[in-house]
Amino acid sequence: MVTSAPALVRFSGIQKTYDGEHLVVKNLDLDIRKGEFITLLGPSGSGKTTTLMMLAGFEVPTQGEIYLAERPIKNLPPHKRDIGMVFQNYALFPHLTIAENIAFPLSVRNTNKAEAQERVKAALRMIKMESLAQRRPGQLSGGQQQRVALARALVFNPQLVLMDEPLGALDKRLREQMQLEIKQLHETMGITIVYVTHDQSEALTMSDRIAVFNDGIVQQIDRPDALYEHPVNSFVAHFIGENNVLAGTVETVDKEYCGVALAGGGTVTARAVNVSGAGASTSLSVRPERIVIVPDGTSGEGPNRLPARVQNTIYLGDHALAVLDVCGNAEFMVKLQPGAHRGLTPGEELFVTFRPEDCLALDPA
Amino acid sequence: MTDALLTGADASTEVPLKRRLRRAERTRQVKALALVAPLLLFLLFTFAGPIAGMLWRAVDDREVRQVLPQTIAALASWDGKDLPDEQVYAALAGDILAARTAGTIAIAAKRLNYALNGFRTILTSTARNLKAAPEPGTARETLGKINPAWRERATWTTIKDASGPVTGFNLLSALDLTRNADGAIVAAAPDQAIYRDIFARTFLISLAVTAFCLILGFPVAYLLATLPPGRSNLLMIFVLLPFWTSLLVRTCAWIVLLQSKGVVNDSLHWLGIIDAPLRLIYNRFGVCVAMTHVLLPFMILPLYSSMKAISPAYMRAAASLGAPPLTAFLRIYLPQTLPGIGAGCLLVFILALGYYITPALVGGAADQMISYFIALYTTETANWGLASALGAVLLLATILLALVYGKLVQGQQVTGGMKN
Numbered sequence: 168m169v170t171s172a173p174a175l176v177r178f179s180g181i182q183k184t185y186d187g188e189h190l191v192v193k194n195l196d197l198d199i200r201k202g203e204f205i206t207l208l209g210p211s212g213s214g215k216t217t218t219l220m221m222l223a224g225f226e227v228p229t230q231g232e233i234y235l236a237e238r239p240i241k242n243l244p245p246h247k248r249d250i251g252m253v254f255q256n257y258a259l260f261p262h263l264t265i266a267e268n269i270a271f272p273l274s275v276r277n278t279n280k281a282e283a284q285e286r287v288k289a290a291l292r293m294i295k296m297e298s299l300a301q302r303r304p305g306q307l308s309g310g311q312q313q314r315v316a317l318a319r320a321l322v323f324n325p326q327l328v329l330m331d332e333p334l335g336a337l338d339k340r341l342r343e344q345m346q347l348e349i350k351q352l353h354e355t356m357g358i359t360i361v362y363v364t365h366d367q368s369e370a371l372t373m374s375d376r377i378a379v380f381n382d383g384i385v386q387q388i389d390r391p392d393a394l395y396e397h398p399v400n401s402f403v404a405h406f407i408g409e410n411n412v413l414a415g416t417v418e419t420v421d422k423e424y425c426g427v428a429l430a431g432g433g434t435v436t437a438r439a440v441n442v443s444g445a446g447a448s449t450s451l452s453v454r455p456e457r458i459v460i461v462p463d464g465t466s467g468e469g470p471n472r473l474p475a476r477v478q479n480t481i482y483l484g485d486h487a488l489a490v491l492d493v494c495g496n497a498e499f500m501v502k503l504q505p506g507a508h509r510g511l512t513p514g515e516e517l518f519v520t521f522r523p524e525d526c527l528a529l530d531p532a
Numbered sequence: 533m534t535d536a537l538l539t540g541a542d543a544s545t546e547v548p549l550k551r552r553l554r555r556a557e558r559t560r561q562v563k564a565l566a567l568v569a570p571l572l573l574f575l576l577f578t579f580a581g582p583i584a585g586m587l588w589r590a591v592d593d594r595e596v597r598q599v600l601p602q603t604i605a606a607l608a609s610w611d612g613k614d615l616p617d618e619q620v621y622a623a624l625a626g627d628i629l630a631a632r633t634a635g636t637i638a639i640a641a642k643r644l645n646y647a648l649n650g651f652r653t654i655l656t657s658t659a660r661n662l663k664a665a666p667e668p669g670t671a672r673e674t675l676g677k678i679n680p681a682w683r684e685r686a687t688w689t690t691i692k693d694a695s696g697p698v699t700g701f702n703l704l705s706a707l708d709l710t711r712n713a714d715g716a717i718v719a720a721a722p723d724q725a726i727y728r729d730i731f732a733r734t735f736l737i738s739l740a741v742t743a744f745c746l747i748l749g750f751p752v753a754y755l756l757a758t759l760p761p762g763r764s765n766l767l768m769i770f771v772l773l774p775f776w777t778s779l780l781v782r783t784c785a786w787i788v789l790l791q792s793k794g795v796v797n798d799s800l801h802w803l804g805i806i807d808a809p810l811r812l813i814y815n816r817f818g819v820c821v822a823m824t825h826v827l828l829p830f831m832i833l834p835l836y837s838s839m840k841a842i843s844p845a846y847m848r849a850a851a852s853l854g855a856p857p858l859t860a861f862l863r864i865y866l867p868q869t870l871p872g873i874g875a876g877c878l879l880v881f882i883l884a885l886g887y888y889i890t891p892a893l894v895g896g897a898a899d900q901m902i903s904y905f906i907a908l909y910t911t912e913t914a915n916w917g918l919a920s921a922l923g924a925v926l927l928l929a930t931i932l933l934a935l936v937y938g939k940l941v942q943g944q945q946v947t948g949g950m951k952n
Contacts, residue, residue: 225848245851246860258849262867271863272853323854 173237174198175327175359176222181231183217191217193383195231199327199361204353206362206370209380210406216331218380219363223329224248236326246275251320251328255335257312259304265315266291266300272323290318293352310341317349321358330362334369346372367407371395379403400441401529404452411458411499412532413451417442425528427451431494435471437526450532455502457525460489460511461518470523475499477515480508493519587927590920593699596691599640600627604695607688612715616688621671625662632659646915647701648690654681689715702921727905727922734901734926737819737891738884744824745831745880746873753835753872757842771832779826783890786822787813790894818894826890827883831876838872871941878937882930902926 176199183192192214199205207215220226222233224245232239240248251272259268269290273283291297294314304312313333320328330349334342350373353360364370370377371391378388379402387394387403398404405412415427418434425439427449435451442449461472475491480503487508493499501519511517597604602623610616631637637659644651658678666674675682693701693711704710704717708725712718719725752771756764774782789795790812797809812818842865850860888903895901902922909919 223848223852225851244856245848246854246856248852249854250852252849252852254845254849256843256845258843258845260846260849260864271850271855275850275853275855275859275863319853329852 174234175201175203175236176361177234178218178222179232179234181218181221181228181233183214183221183226184229190229190383192221192228195385197378197385197388199359201359202357204350204360204362204373204375206364206374206377207380208364208367208370208377208406210365213380214383215363215365215378215380219329219331219361222327222361223250223252249323249325249327251323251325253313253316253320253328253330253333255332257304257316257333259312259315259319261304264301264303265296265307268304268315269319269322272319276323278323286322290322293321294318309337310345313337313345314348317352321352321356325358327359327361330360332364333362334364335366342369343372349373371407377407379406381406397440398452398527398529401450401452401532404527404529405532409455409500409502411453411455411493411496413453413494413496413499414531415449415451417445417447417449417528420445424523425449427528429473429494431496433473433494435473435526436523437471437528438524440527441529448531449528450530452527452529453521453525455488455500458501458519458521460501460503461520471526472518472520475517475519477511477513477517479513480511482508491519583927586920587924588920589916590702590924591698591700592917593643593694593696593701595643595696596640596694597696599631599636600624600691603627603691607692607695610688610692612685612689612692615672615683615685618669618672620688621675621682622666622668625666625671625675628655628659628662629665632662644690644694646705646918647694648686650681651687651690654679654687658682702917703924705918706921706925727902730900730902730905731925731929733899734885734903735929737816737823737899737901738881738887740820741823741827741884742831742877742881744820745828746877748824749828749831749835749876750873753832753839756832756836757839758844771829774826774829779889782826783822783893786818786825786894790818790821813894814896816895816899819891819899822890822894823884823887827880830879830883834875834879835869835872838869838875842868874937874940878933882933885926885930 176197178195178197181192181195182190184190195214195218197218207218209215217226221228224240224243228241232241234240235248235250259265260271263271266287270283270287273286278286287300288297291300294317296311296314296318299307299311304315307315316333320330333349334345337345346369349360352358353373362370362373371394374391376388377391377394379386379394381402387399389397394403394407398407401412404410413429413431413435415429415435417425417439418428419426420439420442423438424436425442425445426434427437428434429451437449437451460475473493475493477489478492478497479490481488481490482505485505487503487505489501489503489508489511490497491499491501499519603620606620606623607616610620628637631640637655641652641655644655658675661678662674672682681687693699693715701711705720705724706727708720708728709717710720710724752767756767756771758764759767787794791797792809792811792813794812796812797806800806801809812821846864846868847860850864851857855863885901886903887901888907891899891901892904903926906919906922906926909915909922
């Protein structure tokens with residue numbers, strides 16, 4: 168699956184600085200394959216939007232080259248790149264009707280009238296808005312505007328479609344619906360999509376691959392499940408999904424596993440993912456759903472068994488959370504079956520256990 | 533508590549609720565009115581009142597009626613076909629004698645002279661030579677002997693036309709029209725017909741100045757709207773600088789710059805580009821330059837505010853959809869600035885229509901605009917009727933323009949211009 172087909176987009180040694188003092192993007196190498204849905208995920212200021220803007224042509228890399236279908240495009244103006252883009256606030260032209268908005272990329276390409284009309288009709292059918300063709304953007308709801316922006320970016324069959332936090336302004340229900348619609352469009356049309364978001368659940372839902380950005384560097388590029396299960400460092404582990412952190416020091420390293428002495432007392436066995444060796448400090452990452460609560464006094468000595476005190480419980484409908492104090496981490500979360508939280512009372516002493524393979528020893532956060 | 537509220541709502545039909553609402557609203561309205569009342573009164577007395585008075589003066593025509601009351605009364609039954617009968621002559625003789633005693637002959641003479649050149653002489657000579665009231669039955673003969681003009685029908689038509697109390701005479705004059713002896717509206721004599729040309733000149737200069745302002749102001753407004761805040765604030769100060777300088781000072785500065793021994797001519801001469809000084813002032817060129825300079829901020833500010841509202845995302849979207857910069861500008865940016873262009877052009881054009889000081893200082897005789905003539909008639913010749921009529925025509929043209937603009941803008945708002 169890796170690099171068999173030539174990449175549609177290749178970032179090669181890209182650096183970008185705005186002020187000449189610090190780099191917003193530091194040495195980016197990234198391949199995007201044809202037909203792929205790739206998400207650039209990261210907190211604000213991590214360089215993901217800058218990367219997208221460089222690909223769209225609105226920012227010029229300070230160093231490095233970007234290739235689109237093997238062709239260097241660093242100095243190609245945006246209108247010659249043949250890249251469709253969906254903007255954060257849709258950027259529908261307010262003085263044109265919906266049909267005129269969708270026809271715009273066709274008319275600037277001098278597509279003949281009959282064909283353009285046909286394609287606009289098809290695009291309107293695709294977004295199920297044929298009846299609203301003569302409305303103005305200001306008369307539509309946010310979700311409808313988003314659909315039109317999507318249709319406008321797809322109608323001229325671009326090689327690549329970029330989306331810059333396109334669902335950020337929608338409410339939760341609509342956002343989830345649009346996520347599925349975009350995913351469906353991607354699958355049926357086979358287009359290549361580069362998607363920027365800071366919402367990790369959106370990234371997990373939609374993407375084939377996710378590139379996690381932080382501090383101008385791509386921390387990890389991988390499939391959603393791999394990112395979640397095998398984060399390479401504590402930033403990725405923390406950014407994707409819920410995560411419990413325990414600080415400690417590596418005592419022994421034995422191939423894949425290592426023994427870690429926790430700062431709050433106790434020893435656990437963890438998978439050595441990102442540790443330099445014995446004596447190094449590390450931060451352990453355990454997902455809330457991989458932890459089992461063991462009532463006090465129950466016999467059995469697992470490898471990772473830590474004393475805990477119940478702080479609080481939170482009921483969330485489809486599941487519940489127990490907030491525990493474990494080895495000095497007072498916000499240690501454990502995911503419970505709904506209803507199970509009723510058995511716990513604040514102040515109660517008990518134990519938590521987790522399997523060594525579910526506990527990752529990562530770089531100190 | 534809840535029950536009481538519910539029953540209260542049930543029992544009270546809609547009317548008390550509406551009345552309560554109106555009462556609540558009324559307090560607010562009274563407060564709002566109280567806040568604007570001082571300005572409203574001020575404007576009423578200093579602006580609306582004088583304008584209404586001015587408009588009234590354009591049609592007011594009671595001077596002759598006051599001086600020659602019996603004549604006017606006697607002329608009421610005159611059919612205007614032949615000379616009026618003896619009784620009218622007798623009435624006129626009586627009026628003239630009375631007016632001479634009262635010293636009011638000049639008032640009527642001035643008014644009648646506007647309508648018929650030379651009437652002043654007719655009336656004053658008659659007043660001078662009429663010793664006493666003529667014997668009954670000899671009034672026509674006596675007056676005819678003093679001045680033969682009294683034997684002409686046109687003389688009497690003029691008096692009848694000027695009998696008031698209202699007249700279209702001034703308004704017609706302002707449009708180079710007049711009434712002939714039969715009362716039909718015809719073109720004025722060529723030597724009197726100057727106002728259409730002056731109106732045309734006024735509109736032409738205003739149009740040219742508006743066009744220059746748009747051409748010069750558009751790029752500046754664009755820069756203002758797109759520069760980072762620090763630098764755009766500095767630029768904005770430069771744009772507003774003229775507002776803080778007296779209009780007179782700015783106009784005189786142009787005289788210093790443009791006169792034949794002025795800075796521009798001297799520099800060009802020194803550079804060897806010209807041998808003889810160019811004529812840059814006291815002509816149409818000077819008027820347009822000075823007025824464009826003075827009115828430029830009125831174009832830039834509305835343009836700036838409309839451009840500031842256009843998100844840069846639109847131009848990016850257009851580029852990403854394949855539009856080259858010029859296409860994107862023409863099809864996406866420019867249409868969204870149209871409300872600003874309309875507002876700026878209307879503002880500059882209407883202000884330019886009424887310009888007086890600048891053309892008076894830097895223009896030649898052939899560049900004076902309508903307001904110059906309005907000022908001339910009010911201050912020099914005291915022909916308030918004609919001055920008011922010219923003003924009324926100008927006001928009407930301006931109101932029409934504003935209405936057209938209002939329609940256009942309303943259309944814009946219904947069909948678009950919305951932000952998302």
